Amino acid sequence: AALGAAAAWLIAGYLYLSVVRPFMRLEAFAQDVASGNLDAPLAYERSNPFGRFTWAFDNMRAEIKRARAAEAEAVEQGKTAVAALSHDIKTPIASIRAYSEALELGLARDEEEREGYARTIARKCDEVTSLTDDLFLHALADLDRIQVRCEDAPIARVVARAVADFDAAGGVTLGRLDEAQASCDPRRLEQAIGNLLANAAKYAPGADVEVEGVLDTAARAYRVRVRDRGPGIPPEDLPFASDRFFRGSNAGDAPGAGLGLFIVRYLVEQMGGGLSLENAEPGLAAILEFPLAS
Numbered sequence: 001a002a003l004g005a006a007a008a009w010l011i012a013g014y015l016y017l018s019v020v021r022p023f024m025r026l027e028a029f030a031q032d033v034a035s036g037n038l039d040a041p042l043a044y045e046r047s048n049p050f051g052r053f054t055w056a057f058d059n060m061r062a063e064i065k066r067a068r069a070a071e072a073e074a075v076e077q078g079k080t081a082v083a084a085l086s087h088d089i090k091t092p093i094a095s096i097r098a099y100s101e102a103l104e105l106g107l108a109r110d111e112e113e114r115e116g117y118a119r120t121i122a123r124k125c126d127e128v129t130s131l132t133d134d135l136f137l138h139a140l141a142d143l144d145r146i147q148v149r150c151e152d153a154p155i156a157r158v159v160a161r162a163v164a165d166f167d168a169a170g171g172v173t174l175g176r177l178d179e180a181q182a183s184c185d186p187r188r189l190e191q192a193i194g195n196l197l198a199n200a201a202k203y204a205p206g207a208d209v210e211v212e213g214v215l216d217t218a219a220r221a222y223r224v225r226v227r228d229r230g231p232g233i234p235p236e237d238l239p240f241a242s243d244r245f246f247r248g249s250n251a252g253d254a255p256g257a258g259l260g261l262f263i264v265r266y267l268v269e270q271m272g273g274g275l276s277l278e279n280a281e282p283g284l285a286a287i288l289e290f291p292l293a294s
Contacts (some may be wrong), residue, residue, distance in 0.1 A: 152182070
């Protein structure tokens with residue numbers, strides 16, 4: 001009888017350890033997952049008859065956690081895309097307003113200049129339409145879906161047009177402009193230059209701004225340099241100035257979301273180029289570098 005009772009206790013203990021306790025753990029684990037706690041792992045023993053069963057549940061927890069992290073990242077990228085495109089729409093609208101006011105005040109010197117103002121307004125309206133299309137697209141997608149189509153383009157002409165479209169009052173000086181064929185998306189390059197000029201107008205109001213394009217045949221590169229003579233960026237902020245949503249200590253009360261330089265860097269990198277920033281003492285210089293046409 002004693003041996004039978006001992007055997008029964010041993011069998012009961014074995015069943016508790018190998019069957020009942022794992023199921024109790026599974027019940028607590030399921031409650032944790034249902035409440036959103038995906039960080040607590042499910043302990044299991046491979047030697048246990050239910051080891052593979054409990055391992056499958058823990059693997060499911062890890063997969064759910066990865067899927068949620070990927071979803072959160074996708075949502076964040078979608079928000080960034082919408083914010084970036086919304087920011088970009090402001091630049092052509094500002095140009096439309098400036099040229100409209102110039103026409104209203106009669107600043108055009110002759111009929112040809114008035115027609116040029118009107119053409120610029122029409123072109124900027126087309127740009128707003130295009131950006132609105134991008135905004136609609138990226139309300140459903142992410143930043144990586146912005147279309148950048150590079151071609152071998154006369155980059156000096158693109159730079160000159162971008163400056164002329166932005167600057168109705170003649171406050172931007174167009175300096176040295178070497179002729180060259182470079183690989184870029186002309187429309188996106190105009191957007192990038194427009195963003196740099198808008199940044200200069202916002203953070204260095206009234207300061208002189210100079211734009212130049214320099215051909216470097218040795219490096220097979222073309223560099224567009226936009227330099228203002230404002231206060232510049234504090235040296236400790238400079239490495240982060242083109243990060244998403246970053247606003248330096250010099251931003252003060254100026255409105256903005258910290259997206260202008262981020263958008264410029266993104267667009268230029270999608271064209272195979274790069275953005276670098278340097279304090280020009282005085283002012284800030286932004287250099288866009290593009291590969292020459294092959």
